[in-house]
Amino acid sequence: QSVLTQPPSVSAAPGQKVTISCSGSSSNIGSNHVSWYQQLPGTAPKLLIYENNKRPSGIPDRFSASKSGTSATLGITGLQTGDEADYYCGAWDSNLSAGVFGTGTKVTVL
Amino acid sequence: QVQLQESGPRLVKPSETLSLTCTVSGYSISSGYHWGWIRQPPGKGLEWIGIISHSETTYYNPSLKSRSTISVDPSQNQFSLTLSSVTAADTAVYYCARGPRYCSGGSCYTKHFDYWGQGTLVTVSS
Numbered sequence: 001q002s003v004l005t006q007p008p009s010v011s012a013a014p015g016q017k018v019t020i021s022c023s024g025s026s027s028n029i030g031s032n033h034v035s036w037y038q039q040l041p042g043t044a045p046k047l048l049i050y051e052n053n054k055r056p057s058g059i060p061d062r063f064s065a066s067k068s069g070t071s072a073t074l075g076i077t078g079l080q081t082g083d084e085a086d087y088y089c090g091a092w093d094s095n096l097s098a099g100v101f102g103t104g105t106k107v108t109v110l
Numbered sequence: 111q112v113q114l115q116e117s118g119p120r121l122v123k124p125s126e127t128l129s130l131t132c133t134v135s136g137y138s139i140s141s142g143y144h145w146g147w148i149r150q151p152p153g154k155g156l157e158w159i160g161i162i163s164h165s166e167t168t169y170y171n172p173s174l175k176s177r178s179t180i181s182v183d184p185s186q187n188q189f190s191l192t193l194s195s196v197t198a199a200d201t202a203v204y205y206c207a208r209g210p211r212y213c214s215g216g217s218c219y220t221k222h223f224d225y226w227g228q229g230t231l232v233t234v235s236s
Contacts, residue, residue, distance in 0.1 A: 002155055035222035037156075044205055044226040045148075045156065056224065088156050092212075092221050098171050099146075099158040099220070 003028060004089050004102035011108040016079050020105045022072040022089035028100055032092040034072040036065055039086045048087070049074065081109050112136040114206050114227035122200075122234050128193040132206030132227060139182060140164045144209040144220035145189045147180060149202040150229070157202075161209060161220055162189055169219055196234045203229040 005023040012018045022034065036049035047056050049065040052072065065074045072091075076083055089102035118130035132145070139145060146161035160170040162180045170178050174193070182189040193200060206227045209220025 002157075033221045037223075044229050045223075046226070047222060047224050050222045050224070086155075090156075090158075090222060092219060096172055097169055097217075097219075099161070099169075101148075101156040101158055104155040 002103040003093060003100040006089060006102040006105045009106045009108065011110050012079050013110045014079055014081065017075060017077045018079060018107060020074045020087055022102045024070050024091060026070055027095035028091040028093040029067065029072055030070040031094055034067050035090045036074045037088045037090065045088065079109055083107055084109050112208060112225045114225060116204060116206050116227045116230040120232060122196055122232060123236050124197055124234055125195055128196050128200060128232055130204055131188050131190045134187050139187045139189060140184045142211055144211055146207050146209055146223060147191045148205045148207060151202040163218060198234050201234045203231050205229045
C-alpha cells in the first residue's frame with residue numbers, strides 16, 4: 001500500500017547513468033521534502049539524499065536528486081557494480097500525518 | 111558514533127502482541143530527535159510504522175495505528191514498539207531508526223531517517 005510510486009527496476013552498464021523516478025501527490029512530495037535510501041542486499045537501508053537534494057557526509061557526488069511538483073528523481077552517474085541495490089524514496093505526508101515510502105526500485109548493473 | 115540495536119522475540123504466535131525494543135548508543139534519546147520504527151516483509155518494500163519524539167509525541171501509520179504503540183524510556187536510552195493482534199502479514203524485518211526533528215505549522219516530526227539499526231526478523235507463526 002505504498003503511497004509513492006517507483007519503477008520496479010532500472011539497469012545500465014558500468015560507467016553509465018540511471019535515473020529513478022518517484023511519483024506522489026500534493027500532500028507528500030508536492031508539499032514536503034523528499035529523501036532517498038539505498039538498501040544493499042541483506043542490509044539495512046542507508047540514507048542517500050535528504051531534503052530533496054542534499055547528500056549526507058560520505059555519500060559521493062555520483063548520487064544526485066531533484067524534485068519538481070509531485071515527482072522526484074534520483075540519478076546515479078558512473079554506475080558501479082557496488083551500486084546494485086534497492087532504492088527507496090520517502091517523504092512526510094501532510095494528510096496522513098505520517099511518513100511514506102516508495103515502492104522501491106532495483107538497480108542492476110549489466 | 112550513533113548506533114541502534116533492535117531486540118525482542120523472533121517468533122510470535124498469531125493474535126498475540128509483538129514487542130520490540132531499540133537500544134540507542136552514542137546519542138541521548140532525550141536530545142531532540144525523533145525515533146521511529148519501519149518494517150519490511152520478506153521480499154517486499156519498506157513500510158513506515160511510526161515515530162516518537164523526546165517529548166513523547168507520536169505519529170503512526172493510519173493502517174497500523176489501532177494496533178501500534180511506541181514508547182520511550184530515557185532512563186535506559188531505549189524506545190519500544192508493541193503491535194497487537196498480529197497475523198502472518200506482520201511477519202517482517204523490523205528496523206528502528208533516528209530522524210532529525212523538523213517543525214512546521216505547529217507540528218514537529220521527522221522527514222527522513224539518518225541512522226538505522228541492523229533490523230530483526232520477526233515471524234508470526236503458531
